[in-house]
Amino acid sequence: MSVRLNHTIVWCRDKHRSAHFLVEVLGLSAPEPFGPMLIVRFDNHVSLDFYDNDPPIASQHYAFLLDDNAFDHAFARLEARGQPWWADPGKQRPKQINDYAGGRRVYFDDPDGHLLEIFTRE
Template sequence: MSAQLNHTIVWCRDKRVSAHYLAEILGLPAPEPFGPMLIVKLDNNVSLDFYDNDPPIASQHYAFLIGDDDFDQAFARLQARQQPWWADPGKQRPNEINDYGGGRRVYFDDPDGHLLEMMTQP
């Protein structure tokens, strides 16, 4: 048997704000509407389906494996927003880049408090 993740729903207060935020930071195509959702498509045919929900929004973690050049560009966009970032998921190492596994990774919050991670090595 073979199983692959196809999509997941991301609960948010404002799907337009949250979906466009992710697409902008990661340099992805603009979100596309599908029914009541906005869809952000990733390169591996997985999508994040942003769906409005009433607060409180339970924080989730989403990790994105990206190339070195893409990391540089996404990290520059994160810094341009003057958004806090951390080297660890516990948010104990602010303004640092983690080099675990020989790559680079940072953690940051999206507009709904979901903890996002960008990494260059799995």
């Protein structure tokens, strides 16, 4: 059997707010309840399982590889929300798009301070 990532838990203060933020920005299907969690599923059969936890929430990084069309739509939704974004994970280049490897990438925070990244080239 090969080894594949199946899921990871995303600790958050409000699983509904955090899971819905992600699906709205990325244009994904609605989260599905599973026990005490809300599950966000991706095309590669991996899921992020949002689970309420008391603060402080340690910031994690989650990166999402998108095709150009999906990136355009997600980026437009970020801008429409007035969401701050950066070209770098250190947040030193606000409102810029990183063109590393001939693609595009931006970083932004979710409601719990997890650093999210959308990008088009590996």
